[in-house]
Amino acid sequence: MAHQDADVPDDSAGSALSDVDRFVQQWREQRPDLDPSPIALFGRVHRVYLRYQAVITKCFEDFGLNPASFDVLAALRRAGAPYRMTGTELAAESLLSSAGITFRLDKLEQAGLITRIRDTQDRRVVHSQLTPEGLALIDEAIAAHLDNEHRLLAGVDDADADQLAALLQRLEDSILAARQ
Amino acid sequence: MAHQDADVPDDSAGSALSDVDRFVQQWREQRPDLDPSPIALFGRVHRVYLRYQAVITKCFEDFGLNPASFDVLAALRRAGAPYRMTGTELAAESLLSSAGITFRLDKLEQAGLITRIRDTQDRRVVHSQLTPEGLALIDEAIAAHLDNEHRLLAGVDDADADQLAALLQRLEDSILAARQ
DNA sequence: AGTTAGTATCTAAGCACTTAAAGATTAAGT
């Protein structure tokens, strides 16, 4: 893992500038005609997402899963018994293309974690359902995943976490509203 | 674009529950033995990132770029004249593997937007430098990109944006600290 | 000088997506 420690800033000299702050400052110098302030926000979203993905990917490996397969199993599990959803429903929850869902379901079916069941009423529809093995696995994996996420939040107090979630929701709404 | 409007929630009945809030609630019902509250935060990070990527991808298309190629050109541009960085430096700024950077640079070189220059002192090192075409393109693209980002932030007031950036920095620090 | 270790980049194989289009089925309009 090339980035394991190489890019952790040396913070020994007080509150050092973060990488993202440096990017903003560089843009101010190079292009004083522009206002680069949104980078302070979106750059951090980007970096937090990458850091987070790297950590949870490692957590899922213990269960033979990756973020993509975990995502599908978790959607089926939290839907409740009989742990069954259609491809269209799964695509909407995961913000994924239909082809992407087909790919994920192929892998999970090969691994024996889901089965596909053609709908008898509407024969276009295919239901994907957790197998007993899939149910057992996701029930273990979600517990480890939440433990891990709590660990990642150890440095953020509860009030800040709540506020961060609320502000992120406002940001998502703003992005959707701006999407012409 | 399949998700253009299909997944925008109907908010006509007041402040409806967001998708992420529903996920948390479903987990509380299905697994009352677990505390799913971190999902409210990380789920939103994930969704905001996906929404954001979708919008900027469309913006970059106008310049024949994608987020990956824009990222490299922007790093070179904000570094200042002579707009030159090594692969290792670029990988660190973008949190990317060395192979990923090689791939990005191959594409940019084929497009005539950068040139590769072997270092004369240390012949292991390859500098990548903006061509005049690359410089002209990124100078146009960064202006459009920042305009676009300001548009995406229209629904978030400045104080909230600042606070969101600060909280995201705290979250990144917490993730890095927990990464054992 | 010669060996060993470390570093910078690139190659190869594989993976998880994407868009575009096709196939199968259902719904709507006449």
Next chain:
DNA sequence: ACTTAATCTTTAAGTGCTTAGATACTAACT
């Protein structure tokens, strides 16, 4: 009933990454 349109899933081709390992070079030690 018949045509047209809409919907659900899958296939095909291509893209941008990943890890693992190869290659080329430099630095450190003896």
